[in-house]
Amino acid sequence: MNDFRNNTESYFQCNGCSDDLMTRKGRRTNLQKIIILSIIPVIALLIIIGIQVYQDELTLSQTKGVKDGVLFSLETGNVVHFTQIERGTTALYVSSKGDVLVYENLRKTYLDTDYAIGNLSKWPAMESPPHFVSRENYFKRIKEYRDTLDPFNETVKQVIQFYTKDNALIINWVAESIKLLKSGSFWQQLIAT
Structure with a gap:
């Protein structure tokens, strides 16, 4: 069990992923994780909004074309x-x-x-x-x-x-x-x- 814990800790320390909140490096690492996790939904939301704006623009253009055609x-x-x-x-x-x-x-x-x-x-x-x-x-x-x-x-x-x-x-x-x-x-x- 002790070997497993040591291997896990060494794995995270090797990759700069120390979760120790008592150290400056650990706090920085956790802050980066939080920022990355919070940016992902924002990026996804921006993509969804961009697609919707594009579709709305097409619909508006078609509506204007129909209006002009009817006129x-x-x-x-x-x-x-x-x-x-x-x-x-x-x-x-x-x-x-x-x-x-x-x-x-x-x-x-x-x-x-x-x-x-x-x-x-x-x-x-x-x-x-x-x-x-x-x-x-x-x-x-x-x-x-x-x-x-x-x-x-x-x-x-x-x-x-x-x-x-x-x-x-x-x-x-x-x-x-x-x-x-x-x-x-x-x-x-x-x-x-």
């Missing part, structure tokens, strides 16, 4: 809505062969459409057709069409085709935006709640 969808819906009203009013103006009262309503719809286009939070980059490259190009094309509109030489079918092609492209923006947003796991959480 853009609403804005785009307004553009399509008002261009459809403008399309219908323009078709009525052409079919009425330039009625003055219809033209007054048409001018009001121009303002609504311009306002809706101006309120888009972004303009998706498109290279084709050329009038969709920028908001300014699109405004320029619509203004040019409005200025050259001749109710006596234009047909209702031509009017409808003019607006329908552009509306189809604008609706496609929303579809593309939704495709990008659907890829994240946030949609699964949003639908599940």
Whole structure:
């Protein structure tokens, strides 16, 4: 038994692990043990908090993306809505062969459409057709069409085709935006709640 005790004491003394609290070295060794044991949970907690902050940042980013996507969808819906009203009013103006009262309503719809286009939070980059490259190009094309509109030489079918092609492209923006947003796991959480 004595041999075991001597071997154990010599083992701890060889490794600088003396547990004798009466000596300076022993107190220092015990203090180091306490510090190491208290640092381990702190480090683990910092790692857990870091992972949680990273996950929260991802969720926040996805939430912002969804919010922006929904906002853009609403804005785009307004553009399509008002261009459809403008399309219908323009078709009525052409079919009425330039009625003055219809033209007054048409001018009001121009303002609504311009306002809706101006309120888009972004303009998706498109290279084709050329009038969709920028908001300014699109405004320029619509203004040019409005200025050259001749109710006596234009047909209702031509009017409808003019607006329908552009509306189809604008609706496609929303579809593309939704495709990008659907890829994240946030949609699964949003639908599940």
